[in-house]
Amino acid sequence: MVDVIVIGGGHAGVEAALACARMKKKTLLYSMNIDMIASMPCNPSVGGPAKGIVVREIDALGGEMGKAADATALQFKMLNTNKGPGVQCLRVQSDKLAYKKYMQDVVLSCENLEVREMCVEKVLAENGKVKGVLQKDGHEEYSQAVIVTSGTYMSSCILVGHTSTPSGPDQEPTTNALSQSLRDLGITTFRLKTGTPARVKTSSIDFSKTEVQPGSDAFLAFSTETKSIRPFDKQALCYLTYTNAKTHQIIRDNLDKSAMYSGLVKGVGPRYCPSIEDKLVRFADKERHQIFLEPESEQLDTTYIQGFSTSMPHDVQEDMLHSLAGLEHCEIEKYAYAIEYDAIDPLQCKPTLENKLVENLYTAGQINGTSGYEEAAGQGLMAGINACLKLDHKAPLILHRDEAYIGVLIDDLVTKGTQEPYRLLTSRAEYRLLLRHDNADQRLMSYGHELGLISEERYARYKQKLKDIEDTKAYLETVRFTPKSEINMFLKANGYDELKEGVSARELLKRPNVTMYMLMPYLDRKVDAEVSRQLEIDIKYEGYILKAKRDAKHLRDMDNVVLPTDICYDEVANLSLEARQKLAKVMPLTMGQASRISGVNPADIAVLAVYLEQRKRKA
Template sequence: MFQKYDVIVVGAGHAGCEAAAAAANMGSKVLLITMNMQTIAQMSCNPAMGGIAKGQIVREIDALGGYSGIVTDKSMIQFRMLNKSKGPAMWSPRAQSDRMLFASTWREMLEATPNIDFYQDMVNELIIENGVAKGVITGLGHKIHSDAVVLTNGTFLNGVIHIGEKNFGGGRVAEKAATGITEQLVSLGFESARLKTGTPPRIDGRSLDYSKMEEQKGDEEMVGFSYEPIEKLAASNQKSCWVTYTSSEVHEILRTGFENSPMYQGRIKGSGPRYCPSIEDKINRFAERERHQLFVEPEGWNTVEIYVNGFSTSLAEEVQLKALRQVPGFENCKMFRPGYAIEYDFFPPTQLTVSLETKRIKKLFFAGQINGTTGYEEAACQGLMAGINAHLAVKNEQPLVLKRSEAYIGVLIDDLINKGTDEPYRMFTSRAEFRTLLRQDNADIRLTEISYRLGLASQQRMERVLEKIEKVKEVKSVLNSTAIEPAESDEFLKGVSSSPLVSRQKAAQLLLRPNIDLKEMISSIPSLAEKLNGYSAEVLEQAEIQMKYDTYIEKEKELVGKMNQLENLAIPENFNYDKLVSLSNEARQKFMKIQPRTLGQASRISGVNPSDVQILMVYMGR
């Protein structure tokens, strides 16, 4: 019934969709298996993409030829660039999406991608031959063979849903859990553990009083995520979100449900997400706070359903509703469905190599929540990398490994495989030591060439990036060579509360002053307007950032150069650490478990000291 495939991808969430698209676009024949064809690319939790550090990841996915940015741009109902009051390293795009349009657009794009077949069934066993993944066995008993397998099981592996004292098996509400795979992998020597995540109640928007909430509109400039020329939503057509707050009364009602809470009664064993805690977690951990912010987010264009961001909970349904009705604007709210917690299996990611291939089984890759991460964006980028590397493994080519200095994606994977995680991992800008280099605005400049070499980015896309780089150089050249006269700049400088020029000054020097914006400079100073009026906003912004932050960028490049000295020192495969008697016991155990490829990777393993790395360096003649 089934042909043999190059790559089988198990699970069609954000990780699985990106994995299937990447492998197929590189030329692999791919089978995407999902338990429900109607929930491909489902936004299981909030109807939004991007945010702090996550927006950078989506732009990197796009630059590498993934689909998440394109789908988000086509389905967004609101766009905001977060952290604009801070430096560009912190700017993070975020979009509210139409939940149903997002999923249908993803499915349409996958169906339009040559080389992808689909099949609806549960996978409950892997075909393993001589330590190599050779396919899967489905719930209906089908044996489907392949040269590589990518597991992206999300929250479905032995998933259990909790609402108050009720609990039942499921990977999402109204969807059954996946069984068999965990048990098989554990029998093969893999280590597994449990994690927990949760989701808030969904509310009927017709029952809310928005006059009691703060309106949160979208930006007037629709930057979006994809570097492709996709027609964006008109700024004036965006849907608003709203902000309201809990209160001490709300907290008191919630506390009445604690005695039957699955979390406090010990029925949930898995660790929950530190940076996206449940509302009961918040009022316990931050008992001194009298209120917590809630974001009231529409689920789409053609629905009244509302997502209550910030009110994730697993308390009893009646407690959830009673507490919500004390929130301003929610006095008469009607609930579509309650919030719930979900507990599921994951595999600590120190069991993976840098390519996301498992160490125990060749040609078997893990991506997404199976690795202990949380969030669509973190899952999608892992799926992309796993799909790319599954294809390369099938072709017996070297894997694609992004360094920490090249992409947030590189930071995420490096963190996971070296440090592991015992709670759902979430990306933040603070995790990236080279965040001035890894900005959302330059992801195309950083990564498109890699994507082009892999065959994921088109010639046209590569040419657009080269043209952008050239035009940025032209703008910088104009700014460095154009002298501004005091008379033509006086009015502009006065308007931005900056001291007037006493003599001619190069435009580049003027741009370095605080509160000076390049676009405003061009529109106010005739000699600049004459030379720079034809350049796009994207090019002008890139030139401005490069010039204003040149010192910081160069300093980070120097640090990258020093770090790369360690990254380029390879450790022999199957190195015997027992003969290094000077190593600390912890370092020896960690090195033997993780088997770092380079001294740089060895230096970042949790529990390894600088002296341990020096011992390795001395032994290797460095």
């Protein structure tokens, strides 16, 4: 008997298992192949738009992904630097073998965590409450909670051309019994599809015909614990090429051979990461599409062809690849394929990621209909945290939409659901100016500390950083610059507006072109680079940040109105028919969650508010 069982050793399973073990729960992690724990079956990278901020949030809560990504990165790159801080984010090109090894070492050496190489065929439940799992060898293992993080391995099939082969990613075994056992418990499953591009031998690419894509020449890291990274001059290069008219003609001539268009695919594919043939059909007017060439590992002579996912037959793939500039004579190491698999309807999950039908059963990652390593890891961490909190009879941790992208992700899943692989985007967050790369620790580290996932030493360093920020803000108020100040000559020499009257250093920093780096020579104290960056954003965007916080407070107020769990929405007079159906299906926990359900309009929320007031008076 253990406290928590985690099924699946992908990015969700790793974070869930580590969180439970670190929160002092006896944890058992099942993996069909220990060597595949934390593997990267698709793109060898971590981060990117929105996703990079999720990794920062995972780190602030005490998760492991950020540390692993920093330690094993081949290249670091900050994206969207020419845009506002609300959309800037870090992405690293990962060494997929080093990343996997790092995570496996952490998992296998973690106290309170046992790893068992075994296939789980059934989730066991009794009287609506989970009690353990059935192993493939017939052994029953009992636990108080079960977290299913099976990724794309449930009843999965590899699709190439007109061929469908039962298999998990990278020719790993699939499991058919597990998803059937979930259906036996009353849980609804549906089919989804994703895919991965080909890998070619790096030595066979002519990079002189492509565009170089270097990293960023700055200290960048996901984890606040990271003190050193691979030097810029030692970082790997990525490259950019494009599809062309010949590529497009080959694809059009063979569309009927693609699994996507032959009728073989039953599941819905990802909208924001489609196959190359899907791109051509959707965006027929585009003359070319970007294709990134990304190294997979220092130990491998392979390059990942980012943006060229396909389910075409192998011979067609060869023609397609050989039509690209720089890849005319490339040798294919591994062909592209599509994969179809079972997922569950996330509307069956509570905001804690506990299943509504089976108590103490949690799901996280691609089984909940998401795509991406980062989304999976964030869910896994939250499922692990909430499973432990429930076993300890404590209140759950539910992150608000103005607190974390992880909160946006989970709220979208359990409130709106998804019919295609869900991808987190900055545009999904109403308060993205509050959910920045630079302030993840300020938003979430207190939670991580309270949970015991952030050490006292690390938390003390964080508190000191906050003090340094506030002290420096106060100091900048005391520094005065006048038209006679030396800094005015600097402003004039660089074409900036001169000072006409005296201003504080803080006021001067509000100007668009003025940075802390520019002010530093005129200050009598040194300011840490991280503190400087934080100050710049806080001061320059102060008005916008305050407005976003006011707007977020309205949402928080609605989320503080708890809805009774025994409401029969069919009995609420004047609700629209659609609202009744949607509310009954989701069973929102708060008025705020109810307001975010697709099909529930403001008039329905007003009706619901009147109903609650009447119910309160009767009580």
